[in-house]
Amino acid sequence: MGLALCVCARRALRGANTPSLAPPASLASPFLPVAVTMPLLLAVALDAPPAPPGDPRSCWSSAHRSPNFSLSPEGRVALRAPAEQSTDGIRGAVGERGGLHVWQVDWDPAERGSHAVIGVSTRRCPLRTSGYAALVGGDAESWGWELGSNGLWHDDAPVGLYPRRRSGDVPLRVPSTVLVVLDADAGTLGFVVDGCFLGTAFWGLPHGTPLFPAVSSVRGGCRIALRYLNGSPREPPSLVSLCRLCVRRAVGRASEAAEDHVARRVDRMELPPALRRLFLYSPHTVADGAGAPRGTSTVQSVYRNARVLTRTSDPSRPHLRRRAEAVHLRGCHGDAEATAVSDSRSGP
Known part of the structure; x- marks a missing residue:
């Protein structure tokens, strides 16, 4: 048929x-040469109509956040207050333990500063630390992509550049919108930028444990919006x-x-x-x-x-x-x- x-x-x-x-990618994107073939399950999920804006998975958690983060009335936008020598994190209100899931994170590059990290975490990830650090990815309970350096972090250690390329290459400028792609069944995490799937960033994420979208920032006044786009069971x-x-x-x-x-x-x-x-x-x-x-x-x-x-x-x-x-x-x-x-x- x-x-x-x-x-x-x-x-x-x-x-x-x-x-x-695969969804159409921007021909002018610097990420196009390093993109990989998008899995069919992800392509179908991105083509389908997105979840309604009122979906609870589109909200940041009011309970699991640093005190330096406040939320918009609907819970979709997190605002970090100015705070010196502090790194602050926040995670989504709803975690996923199975299936494929895609969240959209909107974060203006002018409001990132150093150590701007996007990724996922378990419930046990710390959400505040002193000094400036990659908080998401700073322990064994979180996995993060530092947008400024393009570096991957897990268990308080860098684990390479993403997308994969030579270590001496100049970091690619990540635009405002990044899609976080979690395959909780396969235990993998990846990202989509400018319509380009950049491949798997992390393998071996825990099975059966709720995983939440998470960000950490050191920049005062930054606004970070979250939206759940779509999801799919593991079946082909x-x-x-x-x-x-x-x-x-x-x-x-x-x-x-x-x-x-x-x-x-x-x-x-x-x-x-x-x-x-x-x-x-x-x-x-x-x-x-x-x-x-x-x-x-x-x-x-x-x-x-x-x-x-x-x-x-x-x-x-x-x-x-x-x-x-x-x-x-x-x-x-x-x-x-x-x-x-x-x-x-x-x-x-």
Whole structure:
């Protein structure tokens, strides 16, 4: 089904480049040359609609923070008060112990200073220390990426540069937005910058232990925003979700702002309504995790019988024609109404 639908999409969009399953990256990004292939599970999760802003996983913890951090009323933005000779940390309100999870951290480079670290931690990570240090990554309970030097930290020791390159290279300037990618089942942590997946930064994170997004800072007045984007169980992505991802890449989705452009190009394909809803993540499509729609059998049935419809234009085979039309109506109106319409057309 997936392969055939992708072929149909390519025919409907002649002239487009071969679609990539990875989210589009900025061609001007200095991270593009060091990016690695994005895992399909992550690509599907990033393509799916993000979690609503009110998701509790988008909030910093009001209890687990340094006293030098205060929170915005909704809990999504942490503000560090000026404090000399102090490194302060804060972690998310909700930890994850299984599945793939992606958080977006927004932190203006002008408000970072030295020792600006993003990563994950357990509940036992300290959230304040004297002096200036990489607090997230400063013990065995946390793993951090220091944005200024591009260095990785764990157990109070540097463990190399990230993304991987020669030690003498100039640090890459990390932009305001960084995606934290935690695979709690595999025990790995990675990051996405400018749409580029930079590979696995850490392996061997503890299994079955809640892991929280965490940051630490030494800069007074900095504002750090957190948003939970999406998550997925460990199971491989379904064929339907991969097909949808391929089609959406083929029509050129580059950001949430381009969703209307995707809708217009999908409309040009003249697909059955069920497939159109599938490709556009319509509210009528209920998902199990990232990109795993329920009611797949209906979509498969519409697709399979749409092929029958194209082969049944012969007037001598009206029973096949009626069968295909009934399935198409189910995609438009639902089973009950489609059955009534089909019966009225069948005649004696």
